[in-house]
Amino acid sequence: MTVPSVPPDASVPPIDPGPDPATALMLQPMSLGRLRLRNRVAVSAHVTNLATADRLASARHAAYYAERARGGAGLIVVESLAVHPTAGSSRLSMQAFDDGITAAMNQVAAAVQAEGAAAFAQLNHGGREHNPMTTRRELWSASDLTSRQRRERPHAMTVAEIDAVVDAFAAAADRLARSGLDGLEVNSGHGYLLHQFLSPLANRRTDEYGGSLAQRCRFPERVLAAVRAAVGPDFPLGVRLSGSEFLDGGIDPEMAAAIARRLVAAGNLDYVSVSWSTYETLDTVIPDMAYGQIPFTDLAGVIRRAVAPVPVMTAGRIGTPAAAEAVLARGDADLVAMTRAQIADPYLVRKVEQGRSQDIRWCIGCNQGCIGYTFLGGDLSCLQNPAAGDELHDAGEDPPPAATPRRVVVVGGGPAGMEAAWYAAACGHRVTLFEAGAQLGGLLAHAESLPSRADLAGVRSYRERMLRRYGVDVRCEIRAGVDDIQALEPDVVVIATGSRPEATSGMVRGSEWAFTAPAGELGRCVVVDGEGTMTALTVAEALAARGATEVTLVAAAGAPGNQIVGISLLPAQRRLRATGVRQLGLHELGEIGDGTVVLTDVLNGTSEVLAADHVVIPGARRSDTTLADALAGRVGQLLVAGDALAPRQAIEAIRDGRRVARWIR
Structure with a gap:
């Protein structure tokens, strides 16, 4: 009996109605x-x-x-x-x-x-x-x-x-x-x-x-x-x-x-x-x-x-x-x-x-x-449950009630903003959440479209339910500015505006592009894994699945995905091989020309010129602090969470959201 060469596709389970408790x-x-x-x-x-x-x-x-x-x-x-x-x-x-x-x-x-x-x-x-x-x-x-x-x-x-x-x-x-x-x-x-x-x-x-x-x-x-x-x-x-x-x-x-x-x-x-x-x-x-x-x-x-x-x-x-x-x-x-x-x-x-x-x-x-x-030697944690491993300080099904309920505005509906908004509301604060896009979820919402990553939808769906349950006023398709926020007379503002690609000019693209660009425009893509995380592998898999002519995944610090634990790296590598993604470890991105990129071997300095239409750099992001900077000194308590604080993974963003919600005073 051998391991299947490619794991079966996952599918997003509907909200499980659960068994009848009387007969379960x-x-x-x-x-x-x-x-x-x-x-x-x-x-x-x-x-x-x-x-x-x-x-x-x-x-x-x-x-x-x-x-x-x-x-x-x-x-x-x-x-x-x-x-x-x-x-x-x-x-x-x-x-x-x-x-x-x-x-x-x-x-x-x-x-x-x-x-x-x-x-x-x-x-x-x-x-x-x-x-x-x-x-x-x-x-x-x-x-x-x-x-x-x-x-x-x-x-x-x-x-x-x-x-x-x-x-x-x-x-x-x-x-x-x-x-x-x-x-x-x-x-x-x-x-x-x-x-x-x-x-x-x-x-x-x-x-x-x-x-x-x-x-x-x-x-x-x-x-x-x-x-x-x-x-x-x-x-x-x-x-x-x-x-x-x-x-x-x-x-x-x-x-x-x-x-x-x-x-x-x-x-x-x-x-x-x-x-x-x-x-x-x-x-x-x-x-x-x-x-x-x-x-x-x-x-x-x-x-x-x-x-x-x-x-x-x-x-x-x-x-x-x-x-x-x-x-x-x-x-x-x-x-x-x-x-x-x-x-x-x-x-x-x-x-x-x-x-x-x-x-x-x-x-x-x-x-x-x-x-x-x-x-990797760290304490147990959980992307979905930021309290896991920290039960000495954060336990119980329901958050502790706030001593003084506040008027709270959260800007940004990604994982950090959603977590901060629902948790603050559950503590008894009156919360409004602004999101510039048409839906909540931030960058994770794009990855949900990939069959093998479809269960990521659970991050968004749970928090959407909690936002509804605790009466958060969710306002999508509003890019909130200083005037929008101050009009609500908040006691506390949480900035969770995320991060933005460092550069998207010419052939360079951010990770969102891999999921939203028309399939006919994908062409030949080079994906740069600068972090060793699942993000770049997911982007490469999505491009291949959506019909890109050619996908090359490049990592300078070892093999692509080198920070992913083997339990998850191995099935991801199987999927990449099955979709024909080429991988080049110990190669760094060099000059980007008109329809070409230079990839350099970091050990011997030799270079390869590769024909390409797009270069996707998922990890090249900077915190979007524009709104936080504009609000500094103009609100009672200003808190920053998620990628707006520092671009990281969703697990850190959600932990940030929970932490700042607990800091509201």
């Missing part, structure tokens, strides 16, 4: 061993990078997970904890081989349980897939085979080292069971150490831990048996597995089912959590918006049938109540992990319970804040 499968209670869950919706283990300096659970963890529990989730699985000094993970993640984890995790468990959810944690050893810069140690694995991602040859573990890791899992389980958690999960998937022993592609051993399926399962079986012995027969325990590696000769669904049966028996398990892929097939591990909803969840159904009556949980991109209901109704799983969906909206389950699915802030599957930020 996702809201039905269920049991994991002796533990009764209030519903079938989970938050699965995922990286947050919120740990303390000594890599223990923090108050930020407690606030973050408690917010999802308060919003209605039935089960919270706290992120992966390293069980051994060689286990890896980042310096901002937790380690379970420190005795301090018991007391530290207690605050997380108590916070989650106080909100009515069960609190589990996941135990893991990264093996050859962790970052060796964290441990300053060699990588451990089943065999000395390099990973496609790390490229560092690992140390093939000795039997004594296998014994030590078995003991480490058991000791970590004991520490965490004493912390007050309700259960534990052992990670045997995603290409980590236990998976490396299970996979015939990563395990080439010739001793009792390699060869046949039974022998490849021996180490994970020993781990699960040791963990079970450490926590006792009644403590809920599960395992996470990959239902397929999507690699020829690797674990396929039939083999995964056989592995699941063996591991369930070895650990007397209470559930199996099924995802898919490894670091070798990274882009499918956490499918982005290009894959649509619920891809690959049928793999969980294969394992569910193999291990029945043991319950099965599955993850993937289960982003809406309708998607969750589909997975449960067709029998693929008993429990759905709506993890990114509840990063975007912690109150998703509560809204379904109350028949308010139309109010859910949809996860758009951009993988930017939840995956991109954390993979």
